[in-house]
Amino acid sequence: MTRAASPPHRFDTPAGAITDVPGIEVGHFTHALRPTGCSVVLARAGAVAGVDVRGAAPGTRETELLAPSNTVEQVHAIVLAGGSAFGLDAAGGVMRWLDQRGIGIPVGPVRVPIVPAAVLFDLVLGDGRIRPDAGAGYAACEAASATPPQEGCVGAGAGAAVGKLFGLGRAMKGGIGTASVRVGDVTVGALVACNALGDVIDPDTGAVLAGARSEDGRSLLDTRRSLLAGITPKPMLAGANTSIGVVATDATITKAQCHRLAQAAHDGLARAVNPVHTVSDGDTFFALSTARVDAHPGMVVLATMAAEAVARATVRAVLAATGWRGGGLELPAARELRRS
Template identity: 65%
Template sequence: MASQMIVNSEHGSIVDVPGLQVGHFTLSERLTGCSVVLAPEGAVGAVDVRGAAPGTRETDLLDPANLVDKVHAVLLSGGSAFGLDAASGVVRWLEEHGIGFETGYGRVPIVPAAVLFDLPVVRPGDDPKARPQAEAGYAACQAASTAQPAAGNVGAGAGACVGKLFGLDRCMKGGIGNASVRVGPWVVGALVACNAVGDVIDPASGQVLAGARTADGTGLLDSQRALLAGERGKRPLPGTNTTIGVVATNATLTKAQAKRLAMSAHDGLARSIRPAHTPLDGDTLFALATGTEASPADLMLLTVMAAEATALATLDAIRQAQSIETTGGTVPAASAWQPSDKISHL
């Protein structure tokens, strides 16, 4: 009898994969932060970058042709390139706990990282130069656990926004979200921080959940339709967006197989973000395989599960987000914004 797929986006997450923990840290000085996925026993790691403007750390070592086959944490951070500094705090925390790659001269923690651009999101009274630094990464590790992670305006998703193709004044709130999918003995979980230049779509209905609003503020524009119809707006600078995340499984995989998992996870972004993988985004997804399930891996099934979990985690990020007040005005969230019936259908 065939196994039934069990999807869990409201109460599931990447920590449903045995061997992983998640911790968030959100700055009080400005709406930004970082999130860490810890793999204390190590996990086979891979990465796939599809956006044209990524901000990353330690991604070359994840190439299947390179030596190190396991990582000990993955960091997702706000703060643009400044946020990469938070990885130093993760490294320090892991070293203090005796976790890392054994060199004979000490253990060296392997911590790949990716950042998103949230620098324009400043609330009244915020310090615009506050960014996640080493202390933030360390604090995220201290907060890490196997409990269901928070979602929405926390960690790497604190300052995330979506729908920016027609100007920041018409965007909506993004965030960070969770999901997991189970089939038979395998589980695939995802953690996604959505800061896309495009809109977020419900793949099941085709409905735009959050994205660029119409110029009069009465509805959702549908950025892709607007572009195809010839409409042009205020384009954000390249690299000022990005969706980043981690997809993980309990399966036993090689680095090459984990790479395939990361590649397939991007299908989930393409289903839930429109347009995705643009020249203005730095879309980056990491894959982790903890190997706690010894059964021979069904890679075909796992790649399908990875795409599904990633899409669901992206939707969860948007549904859990909360509206914010910035120096430029209100950035509404899908959970609170009530547009009129005057939706633009180009």
């Protein structure tokens, strides 16, 4: 069962960025020796935070402290990284960078930076012994700014791939994307590294934008319809995929409300990825509030904004991606498949 590629999606349409939220900075580190890297979302003044994990195979650090009933209220950075569990080392470099600048929670005579992290699996592209480490996290902080971050195959999205249910040889290149939504005085932004097992779809039309390809590799195979038609997927290792991201807002909300916002972020992922939250994904979203705007339009509106920003950022992650070829593996990008 094959379907033609969907009509071109306008990537050049302004979508905003997570850095449209005051108090948020983003920096990428992309390894020069193979497609992997990390991305840091900085909140130097601290931000109230929450997290929600939906995938069955997550790789995370410092997520338990973000539970609404636990003591710590604020974080100072979030790290998204490739390299599977090895990539969690990048958070140590971010802590060192923040510590050198006196940023952290006062604990006796010292300040302790709070840096939760999540990772995705990209070890099959190139030499898997090369992974993001503490130096990579430090370099991402050095590169951070409030300008719109680069999208595509950079940072945590450098080694991402999508549409792997029928084998990696029929998958396509993933990446990292960003978007923002504004209602009144409030902004919600998202940063998403998309390394999904499933396809990425246009949430407005349902058309597949990137994902599993036909056996000849020339067209898209609509994974959802194929599975429902009884086509058997390839066996997948747990944790060999995963989409991870951050939503941020300038609205003043509580830690419990940040948890709800992180849950809403997954609604946006589910609109742009199908199938989603599988046993082979570790899908994780963090939510941040910089509290720069006193009022907010209510949690229903904020959750709607978060889901929309995540869906748009996920689409942009694959539309900004470039193809990868190496070691006998070819992962075309969405833009390349459309042209062919």
